[in-house]
Structure formats: structure tokens, C-alpha cells
Amino acid sequence: MTPPGAATNGKATAAHTHTSELLRFATAGSVDDGKSTLIGRLLFDSKQVFADQLAHVEAVSERRGDGYVNLALLTDGLRAEREQGITIDVAYRYFATPKRKFIIADTPGHEQYTRNMVTGASTADLSLVLIDARKGVIEQSKRHAYIASLLGIPHLVVCVNKMDLVGWDEEVFEQIVEDFADVSAPLGLRDVTFIPISALLGDNVVERSEEMPWYQGPTLLHHLEHVHIASDRNFADVRFPVQWVIRPQSLEHPDYRGYAGRVAGGVLRPGDEVVVLPGGRRTRIAAIDDHERALGEACPPMSVTVRLADDLDVGRGDVLCRPEDAPEPTRRLEADVCWMADAPLRPRGRYALKHTTRSARAVVDAIEHRVDVHSLRPEPNPAELALNDIGRVHLGTSERLVADPYARNRTTGSFILIDEATNDTVGAGMIVATG
Amino acid sequence: MLSFRDDFGQWDPKAQRPELWSLYNGRIRQGEHVRVFPLSNWTELDVWRYIAEERLEVPTIYFAHEREVFERDGMLYAHSPYVELVDGEEPFEATVRYRTVGDMTCTGGVRSRATSLREVVAEIAATRITERGETRADDRVTEAAMEDRKREGYF
Numbered sequence: 001m002t003p004p005g006a007a008t009n010g011k012a013t014a015a016h017t018h019t020s021e022l023l024r025f026a027t028a029g030s031v032d033d034g035k036s037t038l039i040g041r042l043l044f045d046s047k048q049v050f051a052d053q054l055a056h057v058e059a060v061s062e063r064r065g066d067g068y069v070n071l072a073l074l075t076d077g078l079r080a081e082r083e084q085g086i087t088i089d090v091a092y093r094y095f096a097t098p099k100r101k102f103i104i105a106d107t108p109g110h111e112q113y114t115r116n117m118v119t120g121a122s123t124a125d126l127s128l129v130l131i132d133a134r135k136g137v138i139e140q141s142k143r144h145a146y147i148a149s150l151l152g153i154p155h156l157v158v159c160v161n162k163m164d165l166v167g168w169d170e171e172v173f174e175q176i177v178e179d180f181a182d183v184s185a186p187l188g189l190r191d192v193t194f195i196p197i198s199a200l201l202g203d204n205v206v207e208r209s210e211e212m213p214w215y216q217g218p219t220l221l222h223h224l225e226h227v228h229i230a231s232d233r234n235f236a237d238v239r240f241p242v243q244w245v246i247r248p249q250s251l252e253h254p255d256y257r258g259y260a261g262r263v264a265g266g267v268l269r270p271g272d273e274v275v276v277l278p279g280g281r282r283t284r285i286a287a288i289d290d291h292e293r294a295l296g297e298a299c300p301p302m303s304v305t306v307r308l309a310d311d312l313d314v315g316r317g318d319v320l321c322r323p324e325d326a327p328e329p330t331r332r333l334e335a336d337v338c339w340m341a342d343a344p345l346r347p348r349g350r351y352a353l354k355h356t357t358r359s360a361r362a363v364v365d366a367i368e369h370r371v372d373v374h375s376l377r378p379e380p381n382p383a384e385l386a387l388n389d390i391g392r393v394h395l396g397t398s399e400r401l402v403a404d405p406y407a408r409n410r411t412t413g414s415f416i417l418i419d420e421a422t423n424d425t426v427g428a429g430m431i432v433a434t435g
Numbered sequence: 436m437l438s439f440r441d442d443f444g445q446w447d448p449k450a451q452r453p454e455l456w457s458l459y460n461g462r463i464r465q466g467e468h469v470r471v472f473p474l475s476n477w478t479e480l481d482v483w484r485y486i487a488e489e490r491l492e493v494p495t496i497y498f499a500h501e502r503e504v505f506e507r508d509g510m511l512y513a514h515s516p517y518v519e520l521v522d523g524e525e526p527f528e529a530t531v532r533y534r535t536v537g538d539m540t541c542t543g544g545v546r547s548r549a550t551s552l553r554e555v556v557a558e559i560a561a562t563r564i565t566e567r568g569e570t571r572a573d574d575r576v577t578e579a580a581m582e583d584r585k586r587e588g589y590f
Contacts, residue, residue: 052564090453094476103476119453262457340453354458416458423462428455 022101023224026124026153028109028117028144033130034161038199038220039093039104040071045206046097046221090120099225109140111373114388115340117144118428121151122414125229128157133166133196137179139374145180146376149187150336150390150430152410154232156184156192159220164198168211193227195220233300234409238266238274238322241356241402241412242314246305258289258305259314261357264411265404266322267299268306274320276312278329278400283310285320300411317358319402319412329400330434333415334368336406337385337393341419341426344384345393351426353397355415361398362417368392392432406430436475442466479534480559487552497555499532499547510543534559 029035043049049057061070093104105120107113121127127148131141141158148156158180166172173196184192195204196215203209206221218226243261268274272285287307288295298304306320321327339345345364353362369378370391378392385391406413417427437459439452452460461469474482486493504511505524512518514526518540531544532555549555 092476094478096478115453119455122455123457352462354460411456414456414458416455416460418460418462423460423464425452425455425460428453 022103023126023227023229024103024105024124025126025128025157025224026105026107026117026120026148027128027130028107028120028147029130033109033132034072034199035106035109035130036072037070038130038159038161038197038205039106040073041199041202041205042221043093043095044071045202046095090116097221097225102224109144111140111143112388114143114147114373114390115338115428117147118151118338118340118390121147121153122428124151124153125232126155126157126224126227127153128159130159130161131176131180133160133162133172133176136176137183141180142183142376143373145183145187145189146371149184149189150338152406152430154191154229155227156189157220157223158192158194159199160194160196161199163196163203163209163212164201168196168209170212170214173215191227193217193223195223234265235267235299236265237325237404237409238268238272238320239264239402239404239409239412240268240274240306240320241358242316242318242320243357245315256307257311258307259318259320260303260305262303263298263300264319264356265300265409267297268304268320269297270294273323274308275323275326276314277319277321277326277402279313279318281310281312282323283308283312285309317356317399319356321402327402327404327412328435329402331397331400332435333362333395333397333401333403333429333431334433335393335395335415335429335431336390337417337430338390338428339385339387339426340428341424342387343419343426344386344389345417345427346384350420352418352420353395353415354418355401355403356412358399358401360401361420362395365394365396368394393429395429401434403431403434405432405434436472437461438470438472439463440468440470444468480556483552483556483559487556490552494536496533496536499530499550501528502531502544503527504529504531504544511546512541512543513539515539 027035027039057070057073060073061068064070091106093106095102095104105124107116107120109117127144129141129144129148131137145156160173160176163173173194177194180192180194195217196209196212197204197220198209199205203211204215204219206219208219209215240263241261242259244259246256246258246260248256268285268288270285270287273282274285275282285306286309288298289305289307295304308314337345345367347364347366349364351362353360367382367385368391369380370382370385370389371378373388373390382391385393402412404412413431415429415431416425417429418424419426436454437452463469477485503514503526505514505520505526507524511529511531520526529546530548532547532549533542533544535542547558549558
């Protein structure tokens with residue numbers, strides 16, 4: 001048994017196996033499309049709701065005069081959220097079935113919460129988009145699909161909700177499938193699954209619907225339990241950002257010198273040749289350790305300690321790569337940035353930048369375009385990026401970074417920008433090109 | 436996972452820093468501090484399975500033991516000099532354990548026969564009542580008691 005987020009090092013010998021136990025998925029939806037009800041239904045029907053929680057929801061439903069047990073109340077965690085009747089920030093919910101553990105990153109869907117959606121999407125394996133069957137594909141559905149593609153979420157599920165309100169009509173569903181394909185195809189979304197549901201009544205959420213015999217696909221929970229995520233990470237290009245140098249210099253381990261970190265790409269094995277970037281010195285992997293023993297290999301997202309054959313000057317922020325597919329260290333980044341602060345991003349703006357385990361300073365050379373969140377079309381040469389804007393930015397950095405395009409690697413392709421005066425995280429960056 | 440506190444230890448739920456990918460921003464100014472909750476997504480069952488798997492030592496109060504208790508609002512509290520009994524409340528012996536360890540005046544024990552890690556895991560796996568609902572009296576006061584205490588810097 002492996003608790004979520006626990007050090008899974010070495011527990012699994014075969015590559016990939018331990019990543020498939022946990023599925024993180026992001027949901028975004030507007031106030032009325034039934035998102036909270038859907039999550040409440042998932043929790044309730046998969047028996048994740050405790051007796052006292054249900055009693056509480058029943059009592060509150062009655063006090064509010066809802067007229068039914070309002071499962072949406074199960075998901076409304078924080079007080080500010082309850083008082084406003086909307087979802088704020090990113091709310092993380094946890095549930096498990098015998099097949100998998102799940103972490104839901106739940107965000108509001110309105111454009112003023114773009115930064116929250118981007119935050120929730122950054123760690124998601126799967127994005128769940130809700131469409132009201134009566135309204136069809138609306139601007140917001142397109143924006144959610146766009147964010148899923150921008151953040152490189154490998155799998156998308158479109159739940160066509162409120163099928164009970166359109167007479168369980170197959171044609172309504174098929175029309176939405178067709179309309180959505182026009183949106184998702186240009187975005188390059190590879191894996192899109194459509195499921196007709198009624199969150200309120202529970203159809204096709206956990207239990208199969210008896211009202212829609214024409215739908216032969218999986219229920220939502222079945223899909224979440226079985227979607228193949230083990231090969232989503234990059235297992236091709238070796239990337240090992242060093243987090244910490246372990247040098248106990250103790251009597252027991254007088255000469256131990258290891259580099260601890262989390263594998264960001266590829267498979268590392270003892271004996272492999274590696275290049276330490278950005279410096280460029282080459283050596284071989286002498287051994288790979290976890291907290292109790294030596295390992296034959298390490299792959300993403302394992303946390304391990306690597307020992308090298310030669311005594312090189314290696315520190316936090318350096319990245320071990322395989323020479324054949326190592327990136328050229330760079331001080332120039334072209335990236336899509338989602339802006340998260342009230343004070344806008346402007347050309348010549350200076351920020352602290354955090355990329356893998358390295359911190360540097362960055363200056364904005366130019367803003368190439370800003371994406372209109374309504375039409376999703378780029379507008380060239382904007383004066384600034386305001387709160388919740390997404391745009392293409394060119395940056396110069398104070399240090400050489402060992403970076404990849406985000407589409408190639410979500411770990412070595414991402415960075416955050418920090419306001420040096422307030423220390424707030426103000427931008428999320430996805431690298432498009434380096435150099 | 437990271438929670439920022441001002442000079443007074445207060446938490447502002449509206450000013451939570453976004454946590455993107457695994458890129459944590461732990462920068463603070465003088466006087467501020469950050470609290471890290473690496474296990475915040477573990478359930479009670481996760482915690483006990485981990486304790487059992489690693490055979491960690493835990494205080495005996497987490498296992499079933501004989502204790503003099505009294506019943507109030509459906510919960511069993513330890514009989515102690517710090518709590519005054521009101522009419523109708525009578526102390527009695529019961530076999531209980533604690534699912535959470537807190538102030539004895541407002542933390543209830545639960546009836547239990549679990550004396551080993553294996554039995555505790557089995558008991559929690561089968562329970563239909565949350566740890567907060569079963570043992571935390573202060574959480575019953577308002578719907579958001581935990582949130583209020585976090586804002587005040589309680590944890």
C-alpha cells in the first residue's frame with residue numbers, strides 16, 4: 001500500500017507501475033452546469049461519504065429548502081465558498097475506489113478564474129469538461145479544452161450533463177460530440193471521451209443509465225478507473241534535476257556523495273553515461289539508491305539518489321542528462337505565460353524565476369501575442385498581460401537553464417515567475433522554444 | 436501544501452499562493468513564516484496503513500484501554516478534574532481508544548477493542564463516521580470551526 005504522495009521509491013521494480021494507482025483530474029465548470037453535484041454524486045455513489053457527512057448535508061439541504069439531498073454541498077469546503085455559493089481557488093478533494101486513488105482539482109469555470117484553472121490543470125492527468133446538454137458547446141467549453149491542451153493534460157473527458165432535461169435524446173448528445181470535435185481537433189487533443197450523464201439522478205456516473213440504452217460506453221467512474229496513464233510521462237529523454245547534495249561525512253559513511261532528486265524524464269541505470277548540465281562535464285552513473293537499498297533503474301516520478309563515477313562539482317539546479325538527447329542550456333525562453341497577479345506583466349519587467357530545482361532572475365524581452373479568451377485567437381503585440389491573461393512571451397534569464405519544450409516534458413518545460421517585492425507567484429510558464 | 440502566515444501567524448484563505456506543478460514558492464519576508472503540510476492529502480486510513488507497514492511506535496492512547504468516561508451529546512469524554520459533570524452525567528468504565536489526541540475536555544474517545552495496529556486499520560477501514568464527526572466536539576460548534584481556527588493560526 002502506498003499513501004498518496006509518499007516516497008514510492010523502490011517499491012515498484014518494473015517501470016511505470018506505481019504511477020497508475022493515482023489519477024489526478026481537473027474539473028472546471030460554470031456555476032450552473034452541475035459540477036459540484038457531479039463530484040458529490042461520484043463521492044456518494046462510490047461510498048466515499050460518511051454517515052455524519054451525509055446527515056450534515058441532509059440537514060443543510062432541508063434548512064436551505066433545496067427540496068432534495070443536495071450532493072453539491074458535499075464538495076463545498078470553505079466558508080467563503082459556501083457564503084458566495086461559488087467555488088473559489090482550487091479545491092482539492094480525495095477519494096478512492098479499490099482500483100485507484102483520485103485527487104480532484106476543482107475550479108470555477110468562469111474566465112476570471114483562468115489562473116485557478118491553470119493551477120488545477122498543471123498537475124492533472126485528465127481534464128473533465130462538463131457541458132449542459134441544453135446549452136451545447138459554449139464559449140466556456142472551448143476555453144476549458146484550450147486550457148487542457150495548453151497545460152498538456154493527456155486525457156480529456158467530456159460529460160454531457162443534464163441528459164434528463166433533454167429527454168435522454170441521443171441526437172442531442174451526438175450533436176455535442178460533433179460540435180466539440182471542431183474545437184478539440186485543432187487543439188491537438190488526442191484522447192477525448194464523451195459520456196452522457198445526469199449528475200442529479202446519477203445516470204452513467206457510477207451506475208449505468210437505464211434511460212440511455214443507446215450509449216454503450218463506460219460510466220464516468222469506470223473510465224476514471226481504467227484510463228491508461230502509466231505511459232503519459234516522458235520515458236525517453238533522461239532528465240534528473242539535482243535537488244540536494246547528500247554528503248553525510250559521518251564515520252559510517254565517510255565518503256558517500258550522492259545527488260538526490262526526482263526523475264523528470266527517461267530511465268536511469270547504473271553504468272549509463274551522463275552529462276552534467278549546464279556545465280557539460282561527462283561521467284557515468286555509479287549507483288542509484290533509495291532510502292534503503294540500491295536500485296537497478298529509476299524512472300519518473302521516482303525520488304532517488306544518484307551517485308556518479310567521478311568527483312565532479314555538482315549542485316542543486318544542475319541536471320543530469322544522457323549526452324545523445326541533452327538539451328542545449330539556454331538563457332532565452334519563448335513561453336506561453338498565464339498571468340496571475342493584479343499588477344500586469346509588461347516588457348522590461350523583472351521577476352524571480354523558478355524552473356525545476358534552479359532559481360534565477362528573468363526579464364521580459366517582448367510580449368509576442370495575447371490569446372483572446374473568447375475567440376482563442378492570438379492578438380499580436382499587446383502592451384501587457386493582465387490578470388488571467390494568457391500570452392506568448394520572450395524572456396531572458398540570469399543563468400543558463402536546462403529546459404525542454406513543455407510539449408516534450410511537463411517538468412523541464414514549466415516554470416513559475418515570482419514578484420521579488422511581494423514574493424507572490426505571479427506567472428505560470430510553459431516553454432514553447434529555447435535558445 | 437504550503438501555507439503562509441503573517442507576523443501574527445494568521446492565514447488568509449484568499450491569499451493562498453497558487454501551487455503549480457511541483458514548483459513550490461517558499462519565499463518569505465522577515466517575520467512571516469510558512470507551514471508545510473506534506474501529508475495533507477492522506478486520509479486517516481492512509482496514515483494508519485503507513486504506521487502498520489512501517490511498524491511505527493505510537494502512543495498507547497491510540498489503542499483500546501479501560502478508562503473512566505462519561506457521555507455527553509453522544510460522545511465519550513474522559514472523566515477528569517478539568518470537566519464538571521452536569522445533572523444526569525455519570526462516570527463509568529469503558530473500553531475506548533482515541534482516534535485523535537487533543538484537549539481532553541473536548542476530544543472524545545471511541546468504543547473500541549482494537550489493541551494492535553492490524554485491528555486499528557481494520558476498525559478504521561470499516562467505520563462509517565469521520566474522525567472529526569466522532570471525536571471533535573469543537574468542530575460541532577460551527578460548520579467551519581476548523582477553518583476559523585486555521586485562520587487564527589491555531590495550526
